[in-house]
Amino acid sequence: MPVITIDDRQIEVAPGDTVMDAAHRAGIYIPHFCYHKKLSIAASCRMCLVEVEKVPKPLPACATPATDGMVVRTHSDKAVTAQKGVMEFLLINHPLDCPICDQGGECMLQDIAVGYGGIASRYAEPKRVVKEKDLGPLVATDMTRCIHCSRCVRFGQEIAGIMELGMPGRGEHTEVMPFLESQVTSELSGNVIDLCPVGALTSKPFRYSARPWELSRRKSVSPHDGLGSNLAVHVKDGKVFRFLPLENEAVNECWLADRDRYSYQALNSEERVTRPMVRQGSDWVEVDWQKALAQAAGALKVIHDTHGGEAIGFLASPHQTLEELYLTRQLAGALGCENIDTRLDVADFSADGKLAGIPWLGMPVADLDKLDRVLLVGSSVRKEQPLIAQRLRQAVKRGARLNVVHAADDDLLCRVANKLIAKPSAWVNALAQIANALRESGKDVGAVASDVSGVAVSDAARRVAESLVSGERKAVFLGGLASQHPNAAQLHSLAQAIAQATGAALGFLVSAANQVGAALAGCRPGANGRNAQRMLAEPRKAYVLLGVEPTLDHEPAAQAESALESAELVVLLTAFKVKAMDYAHVVLPIAPFTETAGAFVNMEGRLQAFNGVVPPQGEARPAWKVLRVLGNQLQLSDFDYDSAESVRKAALPEGEDGIAARLDNGICALPVTHLQAGDGVERLGETPIYQLDPLVRRAPALQATQVAADAAVCWANGALIQRLGLSVDRPVRVVQDSGESVLKLGRDDRLPEDVVRVAACHRLTTRLGERFGALRLEKM
Amino acid sequence: MEKIALSAESRALIDLEVAKFPGEQKQSAVMSALRIVQTEKGWLAPETIEAVAEYLGMPAIAAYEVATFYNMYDLKPVGRHKITVCTNLPCQLQGADKIAEHLKAKLGVDFGETTEDGRYTLKEGECMGTCGSGPLCLHNNHKMHAHLTPEAVDKLLDELK
Ligand code: SF4
Ligand code: FES
Ligand code: FES
Numbered sequence: 001m002p003v004i005t006i007d008d009r010q011i012e013v014a015p016g017d018t019v020m021d022a023a024h025r026a027g028i029y030i031p032h033f034c035y036h037k038k039l040s041i042a043a044s045c046r047m048c049l050v051e052v053e054k055v056p057k058p059l060p061a062c063a064t065p066a067t068d069g070m071v072v073r074t075h076s077d078k079a080v081t082a083q084k085g086v087m088e089f090l091l092i093n094h095p096l097d098c099p100i101c102d103q104g105g106e107c108m109l110q111d112i113a114v115g116y117g118g119i120a121s122r123y124a125e126p127k128r129v130v131k132e133k134d135l136g137p138l139v140a141t142d143m144t145r146c147i148h149c150s151r152c153v154r155f156g157q158e159i160a161g162i163m164e165l166g167m168p169g170r171g172e173h174t175e176v177m178p179f180l181e182s183q184v185t186s187e188l189s190g191n192v193i194d195l196c197p198v199g200a201l202t203s204k205p206f207r208y209s210a211r212p213w214e215l216s217r218r219k220s221v222s223p224h225d226g227l228g229s230n231l232a233v234h235v236k237d238g239k240v241f242r243f244l245p246l247e248n249e250a251v252n253e254c255w256l257a258d259r260d261r262y263s264y265q266a267l268n269s270e271e272r273v274t275r276p277m278v279r280q281g282s283d284w285v286e287v288d289w290q291k292a293l294a295q296a297a298g299a300l301k302v303i304h305d306t307h308g309g310e311a312i313g314f315l316a317s318p319h320q321t322l323e324e325l326y327l328t329r330q331l332a333g334a335l336g337c338e339n340i341d342t343r344l345d346v347a348d349f350s351a352d353g354k355l356a357g358i359p360w361l362g363m364p365v366a367d368l369d370k371l372d373r374v375l376l377v378g379s380s381v382r383k384e385q386p387l388i389a390q391r392l393r394q395a396v397k398r399g400a401r402l403n404v405v406h407a408a409d410d411d412l413l414c415r416v417a418n419k420l421i422a423k424p425s426a427w428v429n430a431l432a433q434i435a436n437a438l439r440e441s442g443k444d445v446g447a448v449a450s451d452v453s454g455v456a457v458s459d460a461a462r463r464v465a466e467s468l469v470s471g472e473r474k475a476v477f478l479g480g481l482a483s484q485h486p487n488a489a490q491l492h493s494l495a496q497a498i499a500q501a502t503g504a505a506l507g508f509l510v511s512a513a514n515q516v517g518a519a520l521a522g523c524r525p526g527a528n529g530r531n532a533q534r535m536l537a538e539p540r541k542a543y544v545l546l547g548v549e550p551t552l553d554h555e556p557a558a559q560a561e562s563a564l565e566s567a568e569l570v571v572l573l574t575a576f577k578v579k580a581m582d583y584a585h586v587v588l589p590i591a592p593f594t595e596t597a598g599a600f601v602n603m604e605g606r607l608q609a610f611n612g613v614v615p616p617q618g619e620a621r622p623a624w625k626v627l628r629v630l631g632n633q634l635q636l637s638d639f640d641y642d643s644a645e646s647v648r649k650a651a652l653p654e655g656e657d658g659i660a661a662r663l664d665n666g667i668c669a670l671p672v673t674h675l676q677a678g679d680g681v682e683r684l685g686e687t688p689i690y691q692l693d694p695l696v697r698r699a700p701a702l703q704a705t706q707v708a709a710d711a712a713v714c715w716a717n718g719a720l721i722q723r724l725g726l727s728v729d730r731p732v733r734v735v736q737d738s739g740e741s742v743l744k745l746g747r748d749d750r751l752p753e754d755v756v757r758v759a760a761c762h763r764l765t766t767r768l769g770e771r772f773g774a775l776r777l778e779k780m
Numbered sequence: 781m782e783k784i785a786l787s788a789e790s791r792a793l794i795d796l797e798v799a800k801f802p803g804e805q806k807q808s809a810v811m812s813a814l815r816i817v818q819t820e821k822g823w824l825a826p827e828t829i830e831a832v833a834e835y836l837g838m839p840a841i842a843a844y845e846v847a848t849f850y851n852m853y854d855l856k857p858v859g860r861h862k863i864t865v866c867t868n869l870p871c872q873l874q875g876a877d878k879i880a881e882h883l884k885a886k887l888g889v890d891f892g893e894t895t896e897d898g899r900y901t902l903k904e905g906e907c908m909g910t911c912g913s914g915p916l917c918l919h920n921n922h923k924m925h926a927h928l929t930p931e932a933v934d935k936l937l938d939e940l941k
Contacts, residue, residue, distance in 0.1 A: 166841035168848035179841040180826055 002068035007075060019061040019072055020048060030074050031083060031112045033090075033197045034149040035062035038254060039158055042150050045090070047112065049082035050074045058082040080116075087117035093128045093172060094198070095144050102140075103199030105212035109147065130175050136183035137704035138190055138258060140207050146176050146200040152192040159255070160186040161393045161413025176200070185706050187386040187689060190261040194244065194254070205265055205701040206242045210234075215241055218613035221600050222260040223319045223593045224692055225385040226510030227251060227365065228602035229260045233594060233613045240267050240594050240614055250366045251606070257386035258705075259689060259696055266698035267594055271576045274618025277587040284587070289619065293626070296571045296586040297633035300335065303542040303569055309336030313535035316523055317547035318342040318512035319693045320623065321598025322607075323644045324590075325514065326521040326651035327627035328546050334636040338529025339540065342518040344553040344560075345480075345511075345687065345761070347770060349531045350670065351489035357664025358519040359483075361603040362507030363475065369394040372471035373502075375403045375434075375464060377495055378427060379479020379509050382412060383689040385603075388509060389413070401471070403464040405430050406481075407684045408757060409750040418463045423755045424684060424772040426677035428487050431494035433461035434468075435501070441465065443501035447669035448494060455675060465502075474504035480511040481686060484771055493670045506665045510603035511692070517601035520662060521651050536560050542569035546623065547590070549578045549694055555685065557766035558739060573623055576694050589620040592695065596622030597644035605663050607656040609648065678774060681720070683736060684751070685760035685771030692761075712764050714743040715757035716777065721747055724777055733778040734758055737769035742780065784827045786835055790817050794835065807838040810846050814853055823854040851906065852921050858901040859894040861940040864918040867904050870911035879915045880904075882930045886937065900937070 001012045006023055013022045018041070023030050033045040043063035050061045053071035058078055073079055091113065098104045130143040148167065153176065156163045164184045167174050178184060192201050215234040222229040222243070229252035232244045243264045245256035252260075276292030277284040287295075303311055314332045316325055325342065332340045343349075368391040381389040393414040396402050401417035409421045420430040432452040435445045439453060468474060476499040482491050499506035510516060518524075525531045530538065536550070536559050543564060550560035564570055570584040575592045590596075595616040599609035616622065624647055631639030641647045652658055688711030690702040702708060714734055716726075726732055732745040734756070741764055751757060760771040768775075786794070797812035813832045818824050824847050833843035847853045854862070865871075865880050880891075883902055887895050891904040905918060913926035917933075925936055 163839040163841055166839070166845045168841070168845045170849045177841075179830070179839070179844055 004070040006072045013066040022066045039154045046086045051076045051078040083116045101199035102202040108197035140204040151195040160188045220610045221608045223513045226603035263695045266695045273589040311541040312337045313540035314340040318515040320547045322517040323647035324623040325523045329522040338526030341532035348488040354668040356666030359508040360663040362505040373474035375476045377405045378482030384480045423682040428674040437462045437465035438501045445497040448497045451672035468502040479509045487674045514600040536563040539563040544571045546573045556769045590623040591616040605659045683775040684757045687761040711759045713746040715748040735776040739767035806836045862901045864903040864905035868907040871914035874914040876915035
C-alpha cells in the first residue's frame with residue numbers, strides 16, 4: 001500500500017484515495033466546503049488548499065490523488081496563507097448576516113472563518129445581492145449567502161437522480177436556482193439543507209424557531225417506511241423542534257427522506273389528544289385515566305363474557321412499536337381472541353398459513369446498491385421507500401439492470417432496462433410470462449411450470465427473463481402494491497419461482513416501519529382468527545384500535561366505517577383526533593414514538609430500539625403502559641412489565657439474534673389462476689407518500705407540497721381523456737363499485753390507456769372501492 | 781409556459797451535431813443545438829431552451845446553465861443587428877472604451893439594450909482571442925470588424941439596414 005505523510009504522520013492509503021480521504025482516515029481535519037464524501041469531486045471552493053512538497057503551488061486536498069511518498073502539510077505557512085486567502089475571497093460577497101441567519105451555530109462557513117480566516121476583511125465595496133427563490137414549503141432560501149460550492153446541485157444529479165437546482169450564470173453572476181420558477185419536488189429534497197455549508201438553504205418549517213445550541217440531540221428511529229431511518233431528534237423545553245438524519249451507513253447513510261424529516265410537525269399539532277375521554281351520548285367527556293381504563297376494561301369484559309373473545313377485533317398499526325404490538329397480542333390472547341392483525345392495507349390473505357416465515361427484504365439493506373440485476377414488481381419505490389429508490393439508483397449507476405412490472409411507467413430517476421407496464425389485473429400474467437420465458441429457456445420454475453406453460457410470452461418479458469439469467473448478484477422484489485394486490489399470493493408464488501429459477505434473492509420492500517416487528521410480535525390472526533379484512537367484512541361486537549385510522553388505512557373505507565359504526569364498543573388508543581372518534585366509546589390518548597421507549601424491526605430484520613426523547617404531552621401515556629394497565633384491570637396474568645425493555649424481552653426472548661431465523665420469504669407454490677386480465681379501465685390506488693400514517697397526514701409542510709397536491713388528482717392517459725370527452729384540470733366524477741368521488745382530472749401519458757391513478761387512503765377517495773379494480777370516469 | 785416543438789430543419793441540423801458524440805452522450809451537443817435554434821428563432825426563450833433540453837434528453841436547468849454561461853447566446857430578443865464590443869483589457873488599451881462610448885451615444889442605448897426601431901442591439905463582449913486587432917466588434921455573432929475607429933463604426937452602422 002502506498003504511504004503518504006500528512007503533517008509528519010505516515011498514513012497508508014488505498015489506490016485512488018485523495019489526500020482528503022487519507023487525512024479523513026487519519027483523523028486530520030482539512031477545512032472544506034465543496035467536498036462531501038457521498039458526492040463527486042467539484043474542487044470549486046479551494047478551501048482545502050494544502051502544501052505538497054516539491055509542488056510550487058498549494059493543491060486542493062479533495063482533488064489531489066495521494067501518491068506514494070507524498071509529503072503534505074496542512075498547517076505550513078504556505079497552506080495557512082492559501083487558506084486565509086480563500087476565506088477572504090469567499091467572504092467578499094457573503095452578507096455576514098449571522099445574527100439573523102438560521103444556520104448560525106451550525107454553519108461551516110462560520111466555523112471555518114473563525115478557524116482559518118483573517119480577523120477583518122479588506123473589502124469595503126458593495127456586495128452582491130441575490131433574489132430569493134421559492135423552492136416550495138420545505139426548503140427556505142437566502143441565496144445571497146450562497147458560496148457556490150455546488151453541493152446542492154450535485155446532490156440532485158447524483159443522489160436524488162433529478163437535477164432540480166442548477167447554477168446558471170457565470171462568475172459572480174452565478175446563482176443557484178431551479179429552471180424558471182418551479183419548485184423542487186424530489187422526495188429527498190430536504191437533504192440539501194444538511195448539505196448546504198452555509199445558510200443559503202435552510203428548513204422552512206423550522207426557520208426562526210430555535211438556535212442549534214439551545215437544542216439537545218437525542219437518538220430515535222423513523223416510524224414511517226420499512227427502512228427505519230435513524231434520526232437525531234432535536235428537542236428543547238420538552239418539545240420536538242426538528243428531525244435530522246443520524247448517520248448509519250447500513251440503513252439511511254447520511255440521508256433522510258422528506259417524509260422522515262418533516263413529519264415531526266404532527267407531534268405538536270392541535271390534533272393531538274392529550275386527555276382520556278369517554279362517550280356520554282353524543283358528547284366526549286374528559287375523565288381521568290383510572291375511569292377511562294376501568295370503563296374500557298369493563299366493557300371489553302362484558303363483550304367477552306357475553307359473546308366470547310371472537311366477538312372482539314384487534315386492529316393495530318404497523319407503525320406502532322414492537323412492545324405495543326406484543327402487548328396488544330397478549331391482551332387479545334388473554335381475552336381468548338384470535339382476531340388480531342396489522343395488515344389493514346392487504347386484500348389477499350390466501351398466503352396465510354402457506355408462508356415459511358415472516359416476509360422481509362431478503363438481504364441486508366446495504367447490499368441493495370451492490371446488486372447487478374433487479375426485478376421490481378408492483379413497487380412505487382420512490383414514494384414507498386424513497387431511500388431504497390436511492391440505493392437502487394446507485395446500483396443502476398454501477399451498471400445494474402433494473403426491470404420493472406408496474407401499472408404506471410413512472411420515472412424512477414434512473415435507467416430502467418426493461419419494463420412490463422400493464423393494468424394491475426394483468427400483473428399475474430406479466431409474471432407468468434417471465435416465468436414461462438425462463439421455463440422455455442430451460443430453467444426450472446418449479447411447481448408453477450404447468451400453470452404458466454400456456455402463457456404467450458411477450459418480447460419484453462423475454463428480455464426481463466434474459467436480464468435476470470445474467471449477472472451475479474440479483475434480486476426479485478415485491479413492492480407495497482404487490483402486497484396490496486388482490487392476487488398478492490399468486491404474485492408472491494410466481495416471484496418465488498422466478499427468483500429460484502434465476503438464482504435471485506426474493507424480497508419484500510416492506511412499506512411500514514414495524515411490519516416485520518408486528519409479525520414477530522404475533523400480531524397476526526390465530527388459526528381460527530379473522531384477518532384485518534374479515535374483521536371488517538364480518539363486523540365484530542367490539543374493536544380495539546391501536547394507532548389506526550381504519551377509514552384511511554383500509555380499502556374500501558366504507559366497509560371499515562360501517563363495521564365500526566355498528567359495533568357496540570370501540571376502544572381507541574390514539575395519539576390524534578381521528579375520524580373513528582365518531583363511533584368510539586373510549587379514547588385512550590397514547591404517546592407517539594418520540595414520547596415512549598420502544599423498538600421497530602425494519603425490513604431487513606434489524607431491531608432498532610429507542611427511548612422517548614420528550615415527555616408525553618398532557619395526559620398521554622406510552623401505549624405499552626396503557627395496555628399493561630388494561631391487562632391488569634382485566635386481571636390477566638403475566639402483565640407486570642415495568643419497562644419497555646422487559647416487554648421487548650418477552651416479545652423477543654432471544655433478542656435480535658432470534659429474528660433472522662424467523663424471516664423467510666418462502667411460500668408453498670399456489671395454483672396460478674388469475675392469468676386473464678380484467679376488462680376495461682382499472683384503478684391504480686396507491687397510498688400517497690404523505691398519507692402513509694397518522695403522523696405524516698398531520699404534517700402541514702408535507703401536506704403543502706406539490707407531491708401531496710398531486711395525490712388529490714385523478715390521473716389518466718391523454719388518449720383516454722380524449723376518448724371520454726373529458727377536460728384536463730376540470731373536475732371529473734370517479735365511480736367505483738357503489739361509490740363515487742369528484743376529483744380534479746390530470747393528464748399523465750405514462751399511464752396505460754386503461755389505467756387511472758386515483759389515490760387510496762386519501763380523504764377525498766374514501767367513498768370509492770378497492771385499490772385496484774374496475775372504475776369509471778364520468779363527465780360532470 | 782407553453783411547450784414548443786423544434787422545427788424539422790433545426791432537428792436535422794442538431795442530429796448532425798449529435799452524431800459527433802457517443803450515442804449515450806447526446807447532451808454533449810447542447811452548445812451547437814442552442815446555437816442552431818438561436819439562429820432560427822433569433823433568441824433563446826425559456827421554452828426554446830426547454831425544447832432543446834428535451835430533445836437532447838437532459839434537464840432543462842442544465843441547458844439553461846450553458847445558455848447563461850456563454851454570452852453569444854441571447855436570452856432576450858435582440859435587434860436585427862447585434863453588435864458586440866469587446867471591452868477586455870487589451871482592447872481597452874487600444875481604445876475600446878471610446879468606441880463603446882461612441883456607439884452608445886450614436887444609438888442612444890446602453891449595453892444590453894436594443895434601439896426602439898429594433899434595428900440594433902448593443903452588447904458588451906469578452907475577449908475574442910484576436911486582441912492584436914482591437915478595438916473590435918462582432919456583428920450577429922458571425923462577422924468580426926477589427927481596428928475600429930469612430931468613422932469606421934459610423935460606416936458600419938449605415939451599412940447595416
Ligand atoms: S446553496 Fe448552499 S449547497 Fe447550494 S451551492 Fe450555495 S452554498 Fe452550496
Ligand atoms: S473542498 Fe477541495 S476545493 Fe472545495
Ligand atoms: S481583449 Fe478584446 S479581443 Fe482580446
